[in-house]
Amino acid sequence: MLVAGVDVGSVATKVAVIDGDKTYCRLAPTGWSPRDAGLRTFRELMADLGVSEKQVDFVVGTGYGRISLSFVHKAVTEITCHARGAAHMVPGSAAVIDVGGQDSKVIKIDHRGRVLDFIMNDKCAAGTGRFLQVTAAALGADVSELADLARGKKPVHLSSMCAVFAESEVIGLLAAGRDKGEIVAGLHRSIARRIASMVQRLGLVDRITFTGGVARNEDLRLCLEAELGAEVVVPEQCQMAGAVGAALIARDQVEGKAQWLS
Amino acid sequence: MLVAGVDVGSVATKVAVIDGDKTYCRLAPTGWSPRDAGLRTFRELMADLGVSEKQVDFVVGTGYGRISLSFVHKAVTEITCHARGAAHMVPGSAAVIDVGGQDSKVIKIDHRGRVLDFIMNDKCAAGTGRFLQVTAAALGADVSELADLARGKKPVHLSSMCAVFAESEVIGLLAAGRDKGEIVAGLHRSIARRIASMVQRLGLVDRITFTGGVARNEDLRLCLEAELGAEVVVPEQCQMAGAVGAALIARDQVEGKAQWLS
Numbered sequence: 001m002l003v004a005g006v007d008v009g010s011v012a013t014k015v016a017v018i019d020g021d022k023t024y025c026r027l028a029p030t031g032w033s034p035r036d037a038g039l040r041t042f043r044e045l046m047a048d049l050g051v052s053e054k055q056v057d058f059v060v061g062t063g064y065g066r067i068s069l070s071f072v073h074k075a076v077t078e079i080t081c082h083a084r085g086a087a088h089m090v091p092g093s094a095a096v097i098d099v100g101g102q103d104s105k106v107i108k109i110d111h112r113g114r115v116l117d118f119i120m121n122d123k124c125a126a127g128t129g130r131f132l133q134v135t136a137a138a139l140g141a142d143v144s145e146l147a148d149l150a151r152g153k154k155p156v157h158l159s160s161m162c163a164v165f166a167e168s169e170v171i172g173l174l175a176a177g178r179d180k181g182e183i184v185a186g187l188h189r190s191i192a193r194r195i196a197s198m199v200q201r202l203g204l205v206d207r208i209t210f211t212g213g214v215a216r217n218e219d220l221r222l223c224l225e226a227e228l229g230a231e232v233v234v235p236e237q238c239q240m241a242g243a244v245g246a247a248l249i250a251r252d253q254v255e256g257k258a259q260w261l262s
Numbered sequence: 263m264l265v266a267g268v269d270v271g272s273v274a275t276k277v278a279v280i281d282g283d284k285t286y287c288r289l290a291p292t293g294w295s296p297r298d299a300g301l302r303t304f305r306e307l308m309a310d311l312g313v314s315e316k317q318v319d320f321v322v323g324t325g326y327g328r329i330s331l332s333f334v335h336k337a338v339t340e341i342t343c344h345a346r347g348a349a350h351m352v353p354g355s356a357a358v359i360d361v362g363g364q365d366s367k368v369i370k371i372d373h374r375g376r377v378l379d380f381i382m383n384d385k386c387a388a389g390t391g392r393f394l395q396v397t398a399a400a401l402g403a404d405v406s407e408l409a410d411l412a413r414g415k416k417p418v419h420l421s422s423m424c425a426v427f428a429e430s431e432v433i434g435l436l437a438a439g440r441d442k443g444e445i446v447a448g449l450h451r452s453i454a455r456r457i458a459s460m461v462q463r464l465g466l467v468d469r470i471t472f473t474g475g476v477a478r479n480e481d482l483r484l485c486l487e488a489e490l491g492a493e494v495v496v497p498e499q500c501q502m503a504g505a506v507g508a509a510l511i512a513r514d515q516v517e518g519k520a521q522w523l524s
């Protein structure tokens with residue numbers, strides 16, 4: 001049996017294919033068209049694996065672009081898919097923090113990866129990957145360099161939570177001669193606090209899994225641990241949780257085990 | 263008697279001098295140092311008027327930079343000063359909407375310009391001048407051109423309230439070939455809605471005065487009128503309300519009429 005999950009996010013499109021006990025993944029930028037990105041990335045992975053689309057038994061689409069995917073058999077919300085994927089990647093997770101390019105979500109899950117409760121923010125750029133992107137640009141840095149810049153540095157105090165005001169504040173701090181790394185450490189603490197407050201609103205205390213592109217930032221993971229006073233685990237394929245979850249849900253559909261999908 | 267008000271805002275510094283029944287004003291960019299901007303702008307206006315600083319009986323400082331002004335006799339919050347200045351400029355005002363570079367405030371006032379209630383936003387760039395600055399930059403336009411661009415245009419629907427997300431949305435709309443003027447009209451409607459909701463939270467319905475740098479934007483004034491279903495009056499010297507209010511409060515001090523100042 002071959003099943004696939006396609007997760008079209010605002011920044012990156014992720015595809016996972018499950019073939020027996022093997023999982024294959026592909027990630028590509030979404031660009032202007034979610035529909036094209038979804039189909040193109042799916043076909044590229046198919047070509048890599050040397051299988052034809054017709055051999056795939058079931059495809060589940062998820063992410064903000066899921067509505068525009070005509071080739072999927074079913075569209076499932078990203079909350080459901082992320083929960084399922086993260087529970088599979090880190091067995092025993094009680095919570096998933098997913099920080100993407102334009103949203104952040106905290107999901108409380110049971111041992112099978114079913115959603116018990118969640119909080120989602122997609123209205124305010126603070127607390128999402130965009131906060132880091134905007135402020136890193138003001139520092140002349142790339143998002144991928146932030147963890148290295150901040151390592152071991154004492155965070156500066158930032159008074160602005162808003163991404164726009166924090167950007168100006170960063171420019172002011174640079175002009176005042178503050179160390180870049182200390183500013184980045186301050187940015188990490190600021191975003192970690194915002195995410196930690198979402199986690200606390202759900203009453204979550206341990207077994208926390210951190211996914212999404214932003215989870216690659218090791219300094220931010222450490223900041224989250226400090227804010228939460230708990231271990232925060234980042235799975236190796238942290239950006240693939242939604243796509244893997246979607247593929248697992250596709251497999252359930254084929255196996256007739258999808259009764260709990262709402 | 264000579265009295266002065268110095269209003270150091272995040273973007274512009276304003277000084278007003280009252281000499282009998284005459285009022286003189288000066289406006290300059292704040293730049294990096296609120297303290298320098300306050301003192302420099304005050305001295306420039308003194309030099310223009312050909313009076314020495316010692317001849318000024320009382321100086322009141324206001325605005326976010328008021329704390330750093332060592333030459334003023336008293337610092338008063340901008341809410342109190344704006345209320346007083348706007349009531350003086352537009353007699354009979356029941357409410358003041360002030361939209362500055364980095365904040366927005368709605369103040370309910372009595373006929374003497376005393377504050378009855380207020381709402382202030384300085385945490386989120388949406389609903390402040392920064393929203394227009396950030397999104398205008400994405401359009402390759404200057405804030406001063408926005409009113410002309412939007413005149414008579416049908417506003418596009420913008421789904422993002424957040425300044426950061428609206429900026430991306432604007433870039434996407436431009437890429438999709440939408441008319442610049444219609445996008446600007448959409449931005450005006452978006453910010454007008456946010457400000458109107460503050461006005462409505464205070465239960466205000468008419469005699470509304472609109473001040474601050476952003477009040478120069480005639481299309482935005484019309485949008486506010488449409489959202490509020492009420493006339494919105496912009497005084498000629500709309501950016502000077504805080505400084506003029508501070509100077510009037512300075513005069514009260516000298517005349518011993520300041521008992522109501524809290």
Ligand code: SF4
Nearest residue numbers: 124125162386424425
């Ligand atoms: S606080 Fe800043 S980042 Fe958040 S919605 Fe407002 S403008 Fe956007």
